[in-house]
Amino acid sequence: MTQLNPFSSVTASALANAGQQFGTPLYLYDEALIAQRCKNLLSMPNPYGLTVRYAMKANSNRSILAAIRQQGVLMDASSMNEARRANLAGIPFQDIMLTTQEVPQKEERADLEQMILAGMKYNVCSLRQLELIADFAAANSIPLSMRVHPGVGAGESASRNTGDNYSCFGVHLADIDQALALAAQKNLTFYKVHVHIGSGGDPEAWRSNIDRQLGILEQYFPQADTVSFGGGLKEARMPSETAADIQDLGSYAKQKLEEFARRTGRTLKMEIEPGTYIVANAGYIITQVIDKKRTGPSGLNFLIVDGGMEVNTRPLLYGSQHPLYAVSSGGSLLSSSFAPAQLSTGYSAAVVGRCCESGDSQTIDENGLNCARPIGEPEIGDYIVIGGAGAYCSSMSPFNYNSHVQAPEVLLEASGHMRIIRRRQTLAQVIENEL
Numbered sequence: 001m002t003q004l005n006p007f008s009s010v011t012a013s014a015l016a017n018a019g020q021q022f023g024t025p026l027y028l029y030d031e032a033l034i035a036q037r038c039k040n041l042l043s044m045p046n047p048y049g050l051t052v053r054y055a056m057k058a059n060s061n062r063s064i065l066a067a068i069r070q071q072g073v074l075m076d077a078s079s080m081n082e083a084r085r086a087n088l089a090g091i092p093f094q095d096i097m098l099t100t101q102e103v104p105q106k107e108e109r110a111d112l113e114q115m116i117l118a119g120m121k122y123n124v125c126s127l128r129q130l131e132l133i134a135d136f137a138a139a140n141s142i143p144l145s146m147r148v149h150p151g152v153g154a155g156e157s158a159s160r161n162t163g164d165n166y167s168c169f170g171v172h173l174a175d176i177d178q179a180l181a182l183a184a185q186k187n188l189t190f191y192k193v194h195v196h197i198g199s200g201g202d203p204e205a206w207r208s209n210i211d212r213q214l215g216i217l218e219q220y221f222p223q224a225d226t227v228s229f230g231g232g233l234k235e236a237r238m239p240s241e242t243a244a245d246i247q248d249l250g251s252y253a254k255q256k257l258e259e260f261a262r263r264t265g266r267t268l269k270m271e272i273e274p275g276t277y278i279v280a281n282a283g284y285i286i287t288q289v290i291d292k293k294r295t296g297p298s299g300l301n302f303l304i305v306d307g308g309m310e311v312n313t314r315p316l317l318y319g320s321q322h323p324l325y326a327v328s329s330g331g332s333l334l335s336s337s338f339a340p341a342q343l344s345t346g347y348s349a350a351v352v353g354r355c356c357e358s359g360d361s362q363t364i365d366e367n368g369l370n371c372a373r374p375i376g377e378p379e380i381g382d383y384i385v386i387g388g389a390g391a392y393c394s395s396m397s398p399f400n401y402n403s404h405v406q407a408p409e410v411l412l413e414a415s416g417h418m419r420i421i422r423r424r425q426t427l428a429q430v431i432e433n434e435l
């Protein structure tokens with residue numbers, strides 16, 4: 001057994017080398033896979049033009065942003081700081097759209113205006129945001145985008161559904177008339193209609209949103225020439241999951257946009273805004289086994305590793321499952337979640353971190369309890385590698401909990417060269433702002 005999984009050429013020996021060279025815990029990203037995912041998205045069928053924006057909250061490291069931008073993908077920022085961060089990574093404001101819950105005031109507001117004047121697209125997400133930006137946009141002839149809350153969404157869990165009435169993203173359909181009345185009064189136009197229904201839901205829900213959204217656009221937005229179907233494209237992290245079929249979703253969108261054009265005479269440009277799909281499977285977290293325990297004869301085996309909820313909080317937050325790879329300290333693959341048949345030893349274990357928190361685990365079942373998963377039994381000092389860790393791991397985790405330091409990030413370049421793209425945090429940095 002040598003290959004980790006069917007989608008990447010990263011080897012167990014490369015993972016062990018990285019662990020040796022940079023220390024653990026450590027994030028490692030496969031640049032070749034990121035590039036391939038970008039190319040796949042950019043070739044999504046579309047009739048009148050396609051823009052792919054990367055939802056940069058999935059992973060905001062400047063080197064990742066630059067690698068993605070280099071492929072021809074633009075950015076979606078979820079906060080003012082994300083937009084600044086993208087810009088500091090060398091991405092011009094013209095290539096960035098801001099889709100945020102923030103309502104910038106004072107200096108932030110002045111900065112927002114500068115960014116918009118420099119070409120950043122502003123995706124209005126509430127009536128209040130619209131009221132506050134209206135005069136400025138009118139005075140400077142800035143066309144706006146509107147995020148519409150369609151009242152229907154889908155996600156991998158309730159906490160990742162952003163389109164139903166239990167979440168508050170965008171201008172709700174019930175407020176559209178009021179928003180459009182204000183826009184008309186100020187002589188404002190919306191060039192883009194945006195809907196993001198949630199993360200990782202059933203591709204069928206993504207598909208049916210296309211119909212709903214084109215209906216909304218036709219009814220309310222006579223001047224829009226662009227439709228953004230948002231992100232949320234399902235990625236398969238575990239072997240049991242199925243990724244969204246990009247060609248299939250594109251063919252459907254293309255057909256619907258062509259029908260729309262025949263009926264209305266309007267040819268709409270299409271946008272999509274994936275985060276997960278671009279980076280999730282490109283990321284690996286390399287941890288080292290520091291201890292082994294067992295909770296009695298009727299209990300579980302535990303592997304204690306040096307990176308847990310503070311490097312990947314998704315299992316605790318969502319009940320997410322990630323593939324696990326056991327790699328010997330010498331770099332041979334002991335087991336992969338993608339090759340369960342080869343696990344004849346019958347050993348299984350819960351993989352937990354070092355935090356004083358019983359939910360600090362990479363193996364949590366649907367009831368929120370630690371569970372044992374089949375894995376090649378490692379020795380202390382061997383590596384447990386968490387796959388599917390490129391999205392919402394480094395960017396989302398509570399990394400200073402238990403005063404652990406933020407883990408470093410390494411980019412495995414297409415050439416095979418490993419480049420450190422974020423240093424390990426120091427304890428001095430953890431406490432530097434305390435008085």
Ligand SMILES: *Cc1c(COP(=O)(O)O)cnc(C)c1O
Nearest residue numbers: 055196199231232233274275276
């Ligand atoms: C988070 C987010 C996305 C990306 O979602 P994924 O599930 O990572 O593809 C896209 N658009 C908006 C507005 C978001 O907030």
